[in-house]
Amino acid sequence: MALPGLAPRALRPLREATPACRPSYRTISARACPQPRRVILGQTTVIGAAGRKTDPIRPVPTQGLLQQRRQQSSTATPAPTFYTEEEPGRTALYDLHLKHGGKMVEFGGYSMPVQYGDLSITNSHNWTREKCSLFDVGHMVQYHCDGPGAESLLETVTPAGLKDLAPGQSTLSALLHPVTGGIVDDCMITRLEEGPKHLFYVVTNAGNRKKDYDFFNAAIEKWSDTMNPYVQLRHLEAEGQPFGLVALQGPLSAEILGAALSSACKVDVSKWYFGNTKHITLALPSGESLPIVASRGGYTGEDGFELSIHPSQTIEATEQLLKVGSEDNLRMAGLGARDSLRLEAGMCLYGHDIDDSTTPPEAALNFIIPKHRRTADDIGFHGAETIIPQLTPVSKGGKGVSRRRVGLIVEGAPAREGAGVVSQEGKAIGTVTSGCPSPTLKKNIAMAYVEDGMHKSGTEVQVVVRGKNRKATVTKMPFVPNKFYRGAM
Amino acid sequence: MSGAFAGRALKHGMDAVSRCSRPQFQRLRTQKPAFKPAVRSFTASTRAWEKKYTEDHEWIELSSDGKTGTIGISTYAAKALGDVVFVELPTLDLEVSAGDSIGAVESVKSASDIMTPVSGKIVEANSVLEDTPGKINKSPEGDGWLAKIEMSDAKEVEKLMDADGYRKFTEEADGH
Numbered sequence: 291m292a293l294p295g296l297a298p299r300a301l302r303p304l305r306e307a308t309p310a311c312r313p314s315y316r317t318i319s320a321r322a323c324p325q326p327r328r329v330i331l332g333q334t335t336v337i338g339a340a341g342r343k344t345d346p347i348r349p350v351p352t353q354g355l356l357q358q359r360r361q362q363s364s365t366a367t368p369a370p371t372f373y374t375e376e377e378p379g380r381t382a383l384y385d386l387h388l389k390h391g392g393k394m395v396e397f398g399g400y401s402m403p404v405q406y407g408d409l410s411i412t413n414s415h416n417w418t419r420e421k422c423s424l425f426d427v428g429h430m431v432q433y434h435c436d437g438p439g440a441e442s443l444l445e446t447v448t449p450a451g452l453k454d455l456a457p458g459q460s461t462l463s464a465l466l467h468p469v470t471g472g473i474v475d476d477c478m479i480t481r482l483e484e485g486p487k488h489l490f491y492v493v494t495n496a497g498n499r500k501k502d503y504d505f506f507n508a509a510i511e512k513w514s515d516t517m518n519p520y521v522q523l524r525h526l527e528a529e530g531q532p533f534g535l536v537a538l539q540g541p542l543s544a545e546i547l548g549a550a551l552s553s554a555c556k557v558d559v560s561k562w563y564f565g566n567t568k569h570i571t572l573a574l575p576s577g578e579s580l581p582i583v584a585s586r587g588g589y590t591g592e593d594g595f596e597l598s599i600h601p602s603q604t605i606e607a608t609e610q611l612l613k614v615g616s617e618d619n620l621r622m623a624g625l626g627a628r629d630s631l632r633l634e635a636g637m638c639l640y641g642h643d644i645d646d647s648t649t650p651p652e653a654a655l656n657f658i659i660p661k662h663r664r665t666a667d668d669i670g671f672h673g674a675e676t677i678i679p680q681l682t683p684v685s686k687g688g689k690g691v692s693r694r695r696v697g698l699i700v701e702g703a704p705a706r707e708g709a710g711v712v713s714q715e716g717k718a719i720g721t722v723t724s725g726c727p728s729p730t731l732k733k734n735i736a737m738a739y740v741e742d743g744m745h746k747s748g749t750e751v752q753v754v755v756r757g758k759n760r761k762a763t764v765t766k767m768p769f770v771p772n773k774f775y776r777g778a779m
Numbered sequence: 780m781s782g783a784f785a786g787r788a789l790k791h792g793m794d795a796v797s798r799c800s801r802p803q804f805q806r807l808r809t810q811k812p813a814f815k816p817a818v819r820s821f822t823a824s825t826r827a828w829e830k831k832y833t834e835d836h837e838w839i840e841l842s843s844d845g846k847t848g849t850i851g852i853s854t855y856a857a858k859a860l861g862d863v864v865f866v867e868l869p870t871l872d873l874e875v876s877a878g879d880s881i882g883a884v885e886s887v888k889s890a891s892d893i894m895t896p897v898s899g900k901i902v903e904a905n906s907v908l909e910d911t912p913g914k915i916n917k918s919p920e921g922d923g924w925l926a927k928i929e930m931s932d933a934k935e936v937e938k939l940m941d942a943d944g945y946r947k948f949t950e951e952a953d954g955h
Contacts, residue, residue, distance in 0.1 A: 626888050630887050
């Protein structure tokens with residue numbers, strides 16, 4: 291396990307000072323061209339069957355920290371490609387969208403379908419709740435983060451409890467600004483491989499592509515400066531093209547994905563629960579088996595999967611899914627339906643319901659901070675000094691928050707982003723951050739930030755739409771109960 | 780959403796629509812004796828006057844005496860909006876100038892103000908749309924009309940596009 295051409299004797303003593311369980315790793319050159327991701331099929335069953343896998347005992351590396359640092363520095367390459375509103379990028383499925391009558395709009399620097407020719411947004415929304423929809427979410431940004439320092443780096447920039455995250459498990463989290471604890475972006479973090487090497491799969495929002503990358507880059511630079519263990523962040527791409535990301539959402543998605551798996555794939559869809567990621571193989575018409583990393587979950591509140599697919603085969607795999615699903619059960623759906631679905635599911639849209647100025651407690655996202663990360667031992671994440679006191683209300687000796695994200699049901703006109711929220715007495719108490727008529731509930735739903743104290747469900751407030759005050763009631767979210775597949779656990 | 784129609788959504792007229800709350804408005808309307816338009820209804824008045832369109836995708840059609848106009852949104856706009864799920868109607872007797880917001884149509888995705896193409900006084904609103912907003916999609920230039928206005932200056936209509944001009948206008952908008 292010795293690294294080549296190293297270890298002058300003078301520095302040897304340092305080695306003794308480092309912890310015995312210090313991770314081993316390969317050289318940079320061995321990991322310089324990581325794509326396409328080689329899927330380790332053998333591991334899938336291990337993870338599924340045995341839960342958390344124990345670390346194999348590895349020999350202690352033969353050189354000290356300083357030497358490591360000289361040989362390899364933490365990096366964030368390759369970076370994603372940055373597009374502009376004027377010249378948006380295209381996902382691998384762009385032509386497929388056009389073929390299906392996709393009405394394209396610019397979103398997050400990408401040209402994306404807002405809806406398709408055959409279904410209105412409402413119909414597409416209802417279709418997802420009743421059957422299954424396929425969403426191209428390839429505009430989102432996928433990263434691999436690995437190296438001995440990966441876990442601690444991610445636990446520094448997010449409040450996630452990654453030590454408890456077994457391989458194959460995912461968690462919603464947020465990148466946080468230092469000190470203020472404002473949300474840089476929300477993200478999904480999945481552990482693909484356990485320590486000491488660590489491999490995490492991180493998905494962030496399209497609209498924050500540049501900001502997130504700069505944020506990671508700065509965090510990693512600072513990380514390196516303080517002699518932390520090596521970490522590398524890589525945009526997930528092959529031949530310069532980002533990996534595709536396709537979501538199946540709706541009650542029929544398990545059935546459809548199950549039917550699309552290759553006969554050699556050992557994954558049992560009925561034992562694959564929400565928040566878990568598996569290595570699957572899809573049967574392609576060519577007879578090939580395509581390895582894919584897929585997570586159970588999504589952004590609609592329905593059962594579903596998100597499939598990360600090699601760029602050269604994203605189109606083929608998507609067409610195959612559409613074929614297996616058949617037009618009777620599976621249709622493509624765009625950003626329009628995705629937005630109303632996620633709103634019904636009470637999920638935040640970055641730049642609207644959360645932004646750089648909101649902290650997780652303000653955004654009612656306390657659940658992304660596990661208990662053990664709120665205690666003194668494990669507190670070291672960006673903005674903890676602001677966020678931890680906010681978790682305890684003023685009445686219990688904490689700082690509390692002055693505003694909170696809540697759900698509203700509005701009578702009469704739908705309330706949209708920017709509409710003012712006023713109390714029964716007419717005092718301004720907040721602002722709507724997103725809202726729409728809910729196709730499922732046939733009521734107007736909205737998310738808003740309101741003053742602390744006005745946030746309890748059942749509180750009667752008013753929302754100002756086109757100059758008129760409309761009655762509204764603070765309501766628990768999700769508005770439509772989610773149907774995540776959690777099995778009988 | 781395409782073009783100017785969605786672009787101006789919600790920018791205009793916070794005060795133009797509302798002089799009273801909706802319950803008040805509804806009460807007022809029921810108390811009022813059934814309004815008798817000075818002219819025959821819209822559906823019967825198609826012969827004498829050509830329908831005109833604005834660049835904001837409203838249409839107006841004048842009654843045979845040229846004093847009253849019926850306002851709605853164009854078929855093109857209704858298609859662009861998608862399923863209309865809510866219609867905000869103008870208050871009766873509202874005095875408006877050309878370009879003022881007199882109401883709004885909302886789909887799941889968007890809210891769009893409706894601007895009056897001409898100045899005058901609102902004399903009728905299509906209350907059917909309150910319960911069946913989808914009528915705007917089914918018949919945007921017929922039963923899905925929005926309001927009737929008593930015009931203060933009939934000449935304003937002359938500046939608007941005719942059907943042919945509007946068709947060209949939308950084709951150009953789509954061309955971009």
